[in-house]
C-alpha cells in the first residue's frame with residue numbers, strides 16, 4: 317500500500333485543471349443499464365471509484381471501454397446478470413444505485429447493501445421506500461436487497477422526509493422508464509442531480525424540475541444512446557482552493573463551475589484569502605499572516621457541502637481565533653480531528669460540533685487517512701506544516717482525487733507517493 321509524503325511550508329503557485337466530478341460520473345455510468353444503445357461519457361475522471369463501478373457494470377454484462385485519458389464508453393445490448401455482489405458493491409456508495417435500473421430493465425434484482433466512506437450509519441431506507449412506492453417488492457436476505465417488479469415499475473408520488481442525494485438520484489434512475497408520472501418532493505438539488513437529469517433527458521427521458529425541490533418524471537417506453545460531458549468536480553475545486561488558502565500562494569483553478577460553490581467563496585474570503593472568479597476559472601491568493609476564524613455549518617446544496625468540511629477545518633485550524641464547525645449531514649464525520657490534532661491542531665469535538673482554536677502552525681507527523689475527504693484535509697494541513705508529513709492509507713484518497721500529487725506538484729508542492737512499509 318502507498319503513502320503520501322509531503323515536505324510542507326512552501327506556498328503553492330500555478331494552475332490546476334479540475335477533472336469531471338466523481339459523484340456525478342459514477343451515477344452517470346449506471347444510465348447504460350437503461351438502454352441497449354451506447355453511452356459515451358467525456359470529461360470522465362480516472363479514479364478508483366469509476367474503476368469499481370466499471371467492474372460492477374462489466375459483471376452485469378455491460379461492455380465498458382476507455383478511449384484516451386477521459387472518455388468512457390458503456391454498452392449493454394443485453395445484460396448477463398441482475399445480481400450485484402457484496403465484493404463489488406461494498407467499496408462505494410453509488411454502486412447501490414444499479415438496483416432501480418436493474419428492476420426497470422430486468423424486473424428483478426439482487427443487490428448487496430452498499431459500503432462507502434465510514435462517516436455515519438448511512439442507511440438506504442429512503443431508496444427502498446421510493447422503490448416500494450413505485451411497485452417494487454423488496455426483501456432483505458443476508459445483507460442483500462432482493463427485489464422484483466413484475467410488469468415494470470410504475471410512477472408514484474414520493475415525498476422524502478429529508479434531503480438525500482443518493483435517494484433522489486436512485487428515484488430518478490428508476491422512474492424514467494416507469495409507467496406514468498413520478499413526482500419527487502423535497503428532492504436534493506445538487507449540481508450532480510442536474511447533470512444526471514440532463515444526461516437522461518438527452519437519452520429521451522422526460523424530467524422537469526431537476527435542481528429544484530419538486531421534480532417530475534414522465535415515464536417513457538425506451539431510452540436511446542447519448543454522448544455526455546461530466547460536470548466539473550466542485551469538491552475537487554473546493555479542495556484545491558482550500559489548499560491554496562491553507563498553504564498560501566496563488567493558485568488558478570481552470571475548467572471550474574464556480575457557480576456550484578457559491579457557499580464556499582465568501583467563507584474563503586472571510587478567512588482572508590483573495591478570491592477572483594472569472595468565466596470557468598478561479599484565482600485564490602493568500603499572502604503571509606494567519607487566516608481569520610470562520611464558523612461553518614454544513615447543509616444540503618446550495619448550503620456549505622459536507623464534503624468540504626474537513627478541508628475547511630484544516631484552514632481554520634491555523635486561524636487567529638476560534639471557529640465552530642457544525643456537521644449536520646453525517647453523524648460521524650469528524651474522524652480527521654484526532655489526526656489534525658497529531659499535527660498540532662487544537663480541536664474539541666462535542667456531538668455535531670467541533671470547536672477549533674487556531675494554532676500558529678502545524679508540525680509534521682505520521683497521520684492516517686480515515687475517509688476520502690478527511691484524507692484531503694490531511695494533505696492540505698501537510699502542505700502548510702513544518703517538516704515532513706507521512707499520510708498512510710491513501711487508497712481512500714484514490715477513490716476521489718485524480719492525480720492529486722501530480723496536480724499539487726505542478727504548483728510547487730513537495731509531495732510524493734511512496735510504498736508504505
Ligand SMILES: CC(=O)N[C@H]1[C@@H](OP(=O)(O)OP(=O)(O)OC[C@H]2O[C@@H](n3ccc(=O)[nH]c3=O)[C@H](O)[C@@H]2O)O[C@H](CO)[C@@H](O)[C@@H]1O
Nearest residue numbers: 339409410438439440441442443479480481482483645646
Ligand atoms: C457518491 C456520492 O454522491 N456521495 C455523496 C452523497 O452521499 P449520499 O447520497 O450517501 O448522501 P445522502 O444525501 O443520501 O445522505 C444524507 C443523510 O441522509 C441519510 N440517509 C440517506 C439515505 C437514506 O436512505 N437514509 C438516510 O438516513 C444519510 O445517512 C445522511 O445522514 O451525498 C453526500 C451529501 O452531500 C455526500 O457527502 C457524498 O459525497
Ligand SMILES: C=C(OP(=O)(O)O)C(=O)O
Nearest residue numbers: 408409410432433623688
Ligand atoms: C462520502 C463520499 O463518497 P461515498 O458517498 O461514496 O462514501 C465522498 O465522495 O465524499
